[in-house]
Amino acid sequence: MDSGFGSFSSGPGAGFDFMFTLVPVLIGIVFVIIIISLIGSGVRYAKNASSPKNTHYARIVSKRMDVKNTSHSHGNDNMMHSTSSRTYYYITLEFDNGHRQEYLDVKNLYGLVAEGDEGYAAVQGDWIVAFERNVNQGQSSFR
CATH class of the missing domain: 1.20.5 (Single alpha-helices involved in coiled-coils or other helix-helix interfaces)
Structure with a gap:
């Protein structure tokens, strides 16, 4: 019908x-x-x-890490379960003019630098690729 x-x-x-x-x-x-x-x-x-590599005198003002977790179930009965995680490390720089920017650490610098370190930072796009610490930090150009 x-x-x-x-x-x-x-x-x-x-x-x-x-x-x-x-x-x-x-x-x-x-x-x-x-x-x-x-x-x-x-x-x-x-x-x-x-992106071109640029080197600037900067101070490290903060560091942070971001952990991304993923979870997978395998099979019909969900008895097989696996998880994985990836940690991303970020370093925030403050430049002579007061501008701050956060960069993704792609060269494993995170454990080698500390907040307050000053020196020459090489950045490439959104990445920090090198940091050469100033050994004469008593002569700071920052406030």
Whole structure:
């Protein structure tokens, strides 16, 4: 019997038709989000890698770390479970003009420097790639 709504059916198979349409669309959306995220990460890496290295006199005003955790379940019964984490280290520099900026530590400097250290910092895009501590910190150019 035609109910006047075109090909809309309300029989016993209608729910399956809806699910066979909805599930592939949701999987496609998740796939697109992952691809866009990967492309964005690649573009950000390429931008930083191609940026020129600049060296400035600066003071380290803070350090922080950011731990990202991921969790995965394997198999149908979720008995296999694995987690992984990655720690990102950031160093904030204050320059002679008072400007502060946070940089991602890509050269493992985090454990080698302390807050209050002054010296020449080499930065490349959003990365800090080197820091040479000033051994004469009594002659500070900061306030």
